Amino acid sequence: MDQAYLRAHPEHLPTFLTHQRIRETPVGGGSVSAANRLTLDDGTSLFAKTWRSGTAPEGFFAAEAAGLAWLREAGAPVPETIVALPEIIALEWIEPGEPSRAGAMRFGRDLAALHRSGAEAFGSEWPGFIGPLPLDNTLSRGPWGSWFGERRLRPYLKISADRGALSATEIALVEKIIKRLAEYADGEAPSRTHGDLWPGNVLWASDGRAWLIDPAAQGGHRETDLAELALFGGLAHLETVIAAYQEVHPLADGWEARVPLHQMHLMLVHTAAFGGTYRDAVRIAAEAALRAV
Structure with a gap:
């Protein structure tokens, strides 16, 4: 599973995660979503979020993806959406740093x-x-x-x-x-x-x-x-x-x-x-x- 494959077949991400075909590293998250760093076979990383408890409300991750795309088209610094499914959203990984x-x-x-x-x-x-x-x-x-x-x-x-x-x-x-x-x-x-x-x-x-x-x-x-x-x-x-x-x-x-x-x-x-x-x-x-x- 590399990023090119994932872009072409985003619907396969939950299956790969269920069968532990992708390395997941917890990175916290908030009271609403759980977050993980996904490491793909080509060495790239993604930031993935799932609903913390139970099933996400209908349209929850679709709304985030739509908002990111709308901000991005105006040139705003937002991460690219790689996968947006009802149960999960995966974005490009932004390596954290310090404020300056x-x-x-x-x-x-x-x-x-x-x-x-x-x-x-x-x-x-x-x-x-x-x-x-x-x-x-x-x-x-x-x-x-x-x-x-x-x-x-x-x-x-x-x-x-x-x-x-x-x-x-x-x-x-x-x-x-x-x-x-x-x-x-x-x-x-x-x-x-x-x-x-x-x-x-x-x-x-x-x-x-x-x-x-x-x-x-x-x-x-x-x-x-x-x-x-x-x-x-x-x-x-x-x-x-x-x-x-x-x-x-x-x-x-x-x-x-x-x-x-x-x-x-x-x-x-x-x-x-x-x-x-x-x-x-x-x-x-x-x-x-x-x-x-």
Whole structure:
């Protein structure tokens, strides 16, 4: 089994893995997917992901492959998809490295170029996922505020409330944000975005480049991608990334104040998927977001 054969016959990959015809080395993964490095007979490696428990939701890996292809056609640094089947996705192997200032400068320019390539509408042409949860990608011409409130905040607010992950205080705060967003004026056209750009979804490679992985790709607001880079401790060399980005595709005045607003989507996804551990983070972000809308 070499890469040429696998490209020609991707449907055979699960059989080869079942019969241990390909060497697998676990490389971790997240709470959703298990990840392995596959070493092929020609010496090349692939990065493969499977659903961690049971059967993957229908279309889960197809959505990732579609998003990677959409980002790739705009020149974004994303790994090539070699195999995309209902139960597994295999990508080209990117040798990990360390963050650097030079890599951050290039990443800022790469991200700006991706956003500038644009999108026809908010959402995407394929059903999406964000972590383990469905993502409503029904295409919308906007405005952004009402789309973000109804398609990116409300569904995960409801799941979070139903599972008891948020108290009445957080629920009321987010409802107030959604209400204000319905009338929020924002002139930004849809950008081609990664859609789930927390720091863990940036892979620093041994060649110094930063790669985008695990996308929830969609037409969205470019400030959302940038705001998510600041979550969970923040991306290494984030100030350098932003400075390089600004040189290529300057942000609108006041973008810093809107960071908590754009972080609200991913915060609610976390309470919806993982529970009340993130409750305080939702409250703090919501209080700050209300000052921006």
